[in-house]
Amino acid sequence: MNGTRAVVLGAGILGAACARELALAGLEVTVLDRGGAAAATTAHGEGNILLSDKGPGAELELARLSRRLWPEVLARVADRSAAGARAARAAEWDAKGGIVVATTRPGAEALTAFAAAQRGAGVRADALTGRELLSAEPFVTPDHTAAFHYPEDAQVQPAGAAAALLADALAAGATLRTGWEVLSGIVRRGRLAGVRTVRGEVMADVFVNAAGPWAGTLSARLGAPIGVSPRRGDVLVTTPLPPTVFHKVYDADYVGAVGSSEEELQTSAVVESTRAGSVLIGSSRRRAGFDDRLRPEALSAVAAKALRLFPSLAGVPVMRAYGGFRPYVPDHLPVIGADPRLPGLWHAGGHEGAGIGLSVGTGRLLRELVLGEPTALDATPFRVDRPAVLGDPEESRPATTGRQKEGA
The missing domain is CATH 3.50.50.60 (FAD/NAD(P)-binding domain)
Known part of the structure; x- marks a missing residue:
C-alpha cells in the first residue's frame, strides 16, 4: 500500500x-x-x-x-x-485493576451472574470476601453485598x-x-x-x-x-489527598448506566485516584445534544452516589468539575x-x-x-x-x- x-x-x-x-x-x-x-x-x-x-x-x-x-x-x-x-511515560499506563461493588441484594445477584458470564468469555473476575475488599480498599463502604476484582482493568x-x-x-x-x-x-x-x-x-x-x-x-x-450523536458526561476532581482509592472502584449501577439508551440523566459512582493524588468522581450520562453547560443537579447526584461508596470523601474539597461528550450509538x-x-x-x-x-x-x-x-x-x-x-x-x-x- x-x-x-x-x-x-x-x-x-x-x-x-x-x-x-x-x-x-x-x-x-x-x-x-x-x-x-x-x-x-x-x-x-x-x-x-x-x-x-x-x-x-x-x-x-x-x-x-x-x-x-x-x-x-x-x-x-x-x-x-x-x-x-518520554511520550510513552506521559501516557501514565497503570494496570491498577478494577473493583465493582454492589450495595443491594438485587445488585449482588445481578453482579454475580454478570461476572460468571464474563468468566465464561475469558475475563478474570474474582469474587472478594468482605475482608478481602476492605484489605484492597480500606475506605470503601462496609455496607456492601458483593464485590468482584478485575485485575485486567487499567488506566492511562x-x-x-x-x-x-x-x-x-x-x-x-x-x-x-x-x-x-x-x-x-x-x-x-x-x-x-x-x-x-x-x-x-x-x-x-x-x-x-x-x-x-x-x-x-x-x-x-x-x-x-x-x-452517532453526543452523550454528555461530567466528572468531579478533588484536591490532592493522601492515598485513599487504590483501584478503579465503581458501583454495580455503572454497568447498567453504560448500556442504557435513556435520554434522561443517569448517574452512578465511579471513583479512582490519579498519580497526582486527586480523586476523580463520576459518572453521569445524559443526551442533550452539544449543550456543554455543567448541571449542578448532575454533579450533586454523582457526589451523593460516590459518598455511598466512599463515605470518607465527605467534606473533601472539590477542586474543579469538567464534562465532555461521548460518541453514542443506540x-x-x-x-x-x-x-x-x-x-x-x-x-x-x-x-x-x-x-x-x-x-x-x-x-x-x-x-x-x-x-x-x-x-x-x-x-x-x-x-x-x-x-x-x-x-x-x-x-x-x-x-x-x-x-x-x-x-x-
Missing part, C-alpha cells in the same frame, strides 16, 4: 491510533482536525481501559484485543527513540496516551494539520476523492471518519450520514469499517465512553480492514450498514446489550 494516501479526520485518541497503524503500514497519512490534537473528547476522559463493564460479545472481544495491545504499543513507542520514551492519562500514539504516527511519516475544519466531500465517479476544508481541498485515496461525537455531523457533510457498539454507500470513506467511532480503552484495538482492526488483511477478530458486528447506524435509531435500540442490565 506504499503510495496510498490516507486522511484521518479527527486528532483525538481514535484518530491518533488509526493514523499510527496506517502510517506504520506504509501509507501516506495526513491527520486533519478542526481544533487541536486531543483537545476535545479525549481531553475530557478518565482514561478507562475496562473489561469489567462489558459482557460477552463483540465489544468485549475488541476490549480484550485492546487490553493486550496497550502495553505492547506503548513499549514500541518507547523503544523507537528518546522522545518516544487520556491526553498523554493520545499524544504518544500521535507522536509515533508522526515519527512514521504522518502529517498533522490542526484548524482544518471539513466543510464537505469531493465525490468523483461515485467515490470520495477529497474533502473541502476551511483552508482548501485535500485529496486522498482513503478517508477515516474518527471525529468522535461529531462523527454524525461530519458524515452528513460528506454525504453519508451515520447515527446499540452501544462502535462503528468500524468501510462505508458501503461511499467508497473511499471509512469509519472508526461510536465507542461512547470506552474510546480510550478501545482505541488501539480499533486502530489495528481498521488497518487490517483497509489493507485487506486477516482481522484479529470478527469485524461484522461493527459494520456501518446496520440498523443502529443507518436506520431508525428508535427501532434499533436493543432490549438488552452485552453490558449488565440496568438496576444492578
Whole structure:
C-alpha cells in the first residue's frame, strides 16, 4: 500500500491510533482536525481501559484485543527513540485493576451472574470476601453485598496516551494539520476523492471518519450520514489527598448506566485516584445534544452516589468539575469499517465512553480492514450498514446489550 494516501479526520485518541497503524503500514497519512490534537473528547476522559463493564460479545472481544495491545504499543513507542520514551511515560499506563461493588441484594445477584458470564468469555473476575475488599480498599463502604476484582482493568492519562500514539504516527511519516475544519466531500465517479476544508481541498485515496461525537455531523457533510450523536458526561476532581482509592472502584449501577439508551440523566459512582493524588468522581450520562453547560443537579447526584461508596470523601474539597461528550450509538457498539454507500470513506467511532480503552484495538482492526488483511477478530458486528447506524435509531435500540442490565 506504499503510495496510498490516507486522511484521518479527527486528532483525538481514535484518530491518533488509526493514523499510527496506517502510517506504520506504509501509507501516506495526513491527520486533519478542526481544533487541536486531543483537545476535545479525549481531553475530557478518565482514561478507562475496562473489561469489567462489558459482557460477552463483540465489544468485549475488541476490549480484550485492546487490553493486550496497550502495553505492547506503548513499549514500541518507547523503544523507537528518546522522545518516544518520554511520550510513552506521559501516557501514565497503570494496570491498577478494577473493583465493582454492589450495595443491594438485587445488585449482588445481578453482579454475580454478570461476572460468571464474563468468566465464561475469558475475563478474570474474582469474587472478594468482605475482608478481602476492605484489605484492597480500606475506605470503601462496609455496607456492601458483593464485590468482584478485575485485575485486567487499567488506566492511562487520556491526553498523554493520545499524544504518544500521535507522536509515533508522526515519527512514521504522518502529517498533522490542526484548524482544518471539513466543510464537505469531493465525490468523483461515485467515490470520495477529497474533502473541502476551511483552508482548501485535500485529496486522498482513503478517508477515516474518527471525529468522535461529531462523527454524525461530519458524515452528513460528506454525504453519508451515520447515527452517532453526543452523550454528555461530567466528572468531579478533588484536591490532592493522601492515598485513599487504590483501584478503579465503581458501583454495580455503572454497568447498567453504560448500556442504557435513556435520554434522561443517569448517574452512578465511579471513583479512582490519579498519580497526582486527586480523586476523580463520576459518572453521569445524559443526551442533550452539544449543550456543554455543567448541571449542578448532575454533579450533586454523582457526589451523593460516590459518598455511598466512599463515605470518607465527605467534606473533601472539590477542586474543579469538567464534562465532555461521548460518541453514542443506540446499540452501544462502535462503528468500524468501510462505508458501503461511499467508497473511499471509512469509519472508526461510536465507542461512547470506552474510546480510550478501545482505541488501539480499533486502530489495528481498521488497518487490517483497509489493507485487506486477516482481522484479529470478527469485524461484522461493527459494520456501518446496520440498523443502529443507518436506520431508525428508535427501532434499533436493543432490549438488552452485552453490558449488565440496568438496576444492578
